[in-house]
Amino acid sequence: MPGAGLLFRMWPRLLAPILVAADLKLVDKLQSAREALDAAFMQSTPSTERIREGLVNLQEVARFVSRVIRSGWSGTLFDEQGKVEYQLSGTDQETVEAYMNEQVFVLPDLLHMVLMPPDDVAAAMEEESPRMYMFRIRLLGALRNSWWKALTANGSIWRLPFFGACANIVAKLHSAWHLENDPYRDLLLATGDDSIEDISKPSAHWKALADPILSSEYSRHRAFRHACAWLAIAGNRRQGLETAERHFRAFEHGSVRPVLEAAAVWPVFELLRALAARPLELRDDGDKALEPNLSPFSAPPQVALQDGGQSLTPRDALEMYRMVHIFGQLCNAYGVHWWVSHGTLIGALRDHGLSRHADDCEVDIPETDVEIFQGLKMRAALARNGYELSYDPRGRCFKIWPSGSPQAPIEGDGQLEDQTWWLPQRRVGTPALDVYILEAAGADASKRHYVSNEEFHCNSNVCTQYWTQAELSEFNEVVFGLSRVAVPAGAQSYLDRVYGDDWNRTVRPHRWAEIHGHGFQAVDVVRLPTRAAEPFGPLLPVVVV
Numbered sequence: 272m273p274g275a276g277l278l279f280r281m282w283p284r285l286l287a288p289i290l291v292a293a294d295l296k297l298v299d300k301l302q303s304a305r306e307a308l309d310a311a312f313m314q315s316t317p318s319t320e321r322i323r324e325g326l327v328n329l330q331e332v333a334r335f336v337s338r339v340i341r342s343g344w345s346g347t348l349f350d351e352q353g354k355v356e357y358q359l360s361g362t363d364q365e366t367v368e369a370y371m372n373e374q375v376f377v378l379p380d381l382l383h384m385v386l387m388p389p390d391d392v393a394a395a396m397e398e399e400s401p402r403m404y405m406f407r408i409r410l411l412g413a414l415r416n417s418w419w420k421a422l423t424a425n426g427s428i429w430r431l432p433f434f435g436a437c438a439n440i441v442a443k444l445h446s447a448w449h450l451e452n453d454p455y456r457d458l459l460l461a462t463g464d465d466s467i468e469d470i471s472k473p474s475a476h477w478k479a480l481a482d483p484i485l486s487s488e489y490s491r492h493r494a495f496r497h498a499c500a501w502l503a504i505a506g507n508r509r510q511g512l513e514t515a516e517r518h519f520r521a522f523e524h525g526s527v528r529p530v531l532e533a534a535a536v537w538p539v540f541e542l543l544r545a546l547a548a549r550p551l552e553l554r555d556d557g558d559k560a561l562e563p564n565l566s567p568f569s570a571p572p573q574v575a576l577q578d579g580g581q582s583l584t585p586r587d588a589l590e591m592y593r594m595v596h597i598f599g600q601l602c603n604a605y606g607v608h609w610w611v612s613h614g615t616l617i618g619a620l621r622d623h624g625l626s627r628h629a630d631d632c633e634v635d636i637p638e639t640d641v642e643i644f645q646g647l648k649m650r651a652a653l654a655r656n657g658y659e660l661s662y663d664p665r666g667r668c669f670k671i672w673p674s675g676s677p678q679a680p681i682e683g684d685g686q687l688e689d690q691t692w693w694l695p696q697r698r699v700g701t702p703a704l705d706v707y708i709l710e711a712a713g714a715d716a717s718k719r720h721y722v723s724n725e726e727f728h729c730n731s732n733v734c735t736q737y738w739t740q741a742e743l744s745e746f747n748e749v750v751f752g753l754s755r756v757a758v759p760a761g762a763q764s765y766l767d768r769v770y771g772d773d774w775n776r777t778v779r780p781h782r783w784a785e786i787h788g789h790g791f792q793a794v795d796v797v798r799l800p801t802r803a804a805e806p807f808g809p810l811l812p813v814v815v816v
Contacts, residue, residue, distance in 0.1 A: 297335055297366045301375070304328035305429060308378070312435025313548050315541060319386060325432070326382050333379060335363075336370050374416070374428050377409040381436035384443075392440060393447035396528060407527040414524055415664075418516045419509055422546060423553055430547040438540035445535040455479060459499050459538050476500045484695045486661075487654030490647055491529060494521040494695070495537035502542040507553045512546075515539075520664035521694035523708065525641045525722070581627045581804050587702040588804040591625055591632045593811055594671055594704040596754040597656050598634065600813040605649055607640045610746060610757040612707065617766060621775045621796065624752040624803030628778055632704050638711040638722055645669070652816040659700065661693040668723035669706035676700030712740060719743065735769050752807035 307325035311318045339359070342348055346364065348357040359367075370376065380402075384392050395403065413428060420427040421434075444450075458475055479500040484493070498518040505511025519539060524530050534540055546553075583591065595611070602609045611619050613633040618626040625632060636644055643649065645662065653660050653671065661670045666686055670693065672679075679701040681688045691697045707723040720737045721728040728736040742761025749758050759765065766774045778794045796802065 297332060298362050300328045301332050301366050301370065304332065305432070308382075308429065308432035308435075312431050312544060315438070315544070317385060317435060317439055322382055322385060326379060329375065329379050329382075332366070332370060333376065336367050336376075339367050374409070374413050374433075377406075377413045378429065378432055378436065380406045381410070381433070381440065385436050385439045387443075389443035389447040392443045396444070396531065410527055411524055411530075414530065415520070418512055418519075418543065419553075422512070422543075423555075431544065434540050434544040434547050437534070438538065438544045441531055441535040441538070441540055444531055448532070448535065450532075450536055453536065455496070456536060456538065459503060460541065473504065476503045480504075485654075486659050486695055487651045488647070489521070489650060489695050491522045491533040492536060494518045495533045495539055498539050499537045499542055502539065502546070505546075507549075509553060509555045512553070517664070517692065517694060521662060522645055523641050523662060523664075523667060523669075525638050525708070529642060582630045583625070583702070583804050585806055588625060589806050589808070590673060590702050591704070591804075592752045592754065592807055594658065594673075594702075595632060595634070595751065595756060596810050597653075597658065597813050598671060598704060598706075599754065599756060601649060601652050601656075601815065602636070602644070604815045605643055605652075607636055607644050607649070609634055609636050610759055611635075611751070616758060616762055617770065617774055618803065619749050619751050619756050619758055620762060620766075622802040623750045624807060626778065627799065627801065627804050628780060629804060632702075633707060634704065635707050635709050637709050641708055644706075648816060652814065655814040655816055656811070659696060661696055661699055663693050665692055666724045667708060669708075670699050670703040671706065672700035672703040674700070676702075679703060709738060712743075717741075738765060752803065753810055 304325040307321045307328070311321035311325065338348055339345075346359045347355055348359070350356045384395060387395070413433065416428050421430045455475060477500075479496060482493075482497075484497070495518070498515045501511055501515035501518065505515060581588070595615075599609065601607075610616075611633070612635040614626060614629055614631070615633045618624055618629060645660070650660055654674070657674050658671050659674050661672070662668075663670075663686055668686075677700065678690070679687050679699045681690070686692075687699060690699050693699045707721055710719050710722050712719060717740055718737045719740065728734075738759070739761065742765050743759050745760035746757045747760055748755045770779075776796055778796055778799070
C-alpha cells in the first residue's frame, strides 16, 4: 500500500515554471473543473473518473495562479530571461480572483485524499510536513465559511465538491480509525440523495434535540450531533441551517484532527452535501437561529467613574478576583499556559490588582492549548467551581462567568448585542472573564498575533497589539489582589508599544469607555488614594476535578 507521502508527490510540479500559451482559456478550464466535480459529488459515492477529470483542470489553473502570485500579482508574466511571456487578460484576472476568493485552492488536496484508501488518508492526517500544515490551515479557514452563503452564493465556495470531498474523507477516517457506530448516526446516513427530509423517523431528530445541553458536559461530539439533527429537519429554511451551523461552530476549530474525528462520527458534511445537491431553493426566513435566548435578566448599572474612582461594583470586583484565581489554578492543574493581558496586565504590574477604572478582565492562552481549555475536564472543573464557559465563533474568543448570574447588558459591546452566538448557553452572564487566543509560535515568525478579535487587535489603522517571541520567552508571577497571576517577562516592551511608555504612571480610560460616555481626564497614579479595585477577597477554595 502506498505511503501517505503519495498525496503530495504531484504537488511540486505546481510550483515549477510553466509556459503560458496565449490560448490558455483559463476561465474555461476552471468552469470545466467545477462542472466535473459537481457531477462527481451529486451522489454520496463520488465518481472517481469525474474527480480525476476535474483535478486535471484544477492543476492547470493552480499552476497559472501560482505563477501570478510569484509575480507579485502583476498582470504580466515573464520568462527566466526576463522577457514578457504572457499578458493577462481581464478574464484571466477575474479567474485568478475567483480561484482565490472562492477558496478553490483547498480542493486539490481534498480531492487527492478522496482518491486514496482509508489508511493512507489517516496517515496523511498525521503527517507533519510544511504542505500538510498549509493544508490544515486552508481547510480550517474554509470550514469557518457561513453555510448559508456557501449554499446560496456562487462566489462563496464550491459547495458541492467541498462538502462532498469532506464527507468522503471523514467516512474513510471512520473506517481507518475504527470508530464506533451510533444508531442515530446510521439513521442520519439513511438520508436520501434527493431530499434531506427523506428519513424514516423524523421523531428521532426531535428526540436528539431534546437532549439537554449542560455546559459542563458539552463536547464537540455532542455539538456535532445537535448540528446533524438540525440539518435533518431544516428543510429549506435559513433559520434551521443557521442553528445547525452554530452548534458546529460552538468550539474553536484550531486543529483539524478533533474536527474530523467528530465529523467522522456525526455525518454533518454528508448532510451538507445532500443539501448542496438539492435543486430546491433555500428560503431566507431571517438570520436569527431557532433556539431562543431564555434569560430575562439584566445587569446592575455600572458605577459612575470620576477622577479615578472605582468603576466596578464591590460585588463584581470580588467576582473578578475569584474568577482569575480559579481560572489560573485550573489552567495550572491541566497544563494550560496563560497570562493576564491588555488592561489587566497593566493593573497587575502597576496596581497589583484590577485597576480602579477597569470594567473588564482579560487573560490570554496560546492556540496550542485551546483543545485542553475547551475540553470536558476543564468544563467540568469550572462547573464544580460555579462557572460557565462560553465561546463566540465570530470573534473566536471565550468568556467565563458565574452560573446563574444576570445577563450581560448589550450596551458598549458589539459582541454582546446578539448573545445567541455565545455557545452553548446562548447568553453571557456578568461579570465575565475574557479569554483570548494567541496564535501558535511559528518557526520563522517573530510576531504572534491574536486569533481572537483579529480585526480589533490588528487592522489597517493600527497593528501594535501583538506579542513577540522574545516577550513570551519567560514568565513571572506577580501579586494580584490576594492571588498571583502569570505575566510575560517582556510585558513592559509590549505595554510600551500598545499603551505608551507612561502606562505605569498615568491612568487613562479605555477608548471604548470614552466612546460610550464613560471617559475621564488622565490621572497621575500618585493622586489615587487606592491603586486597585476592592475588595480582594475572600477567595474561594479551588476544586480540581
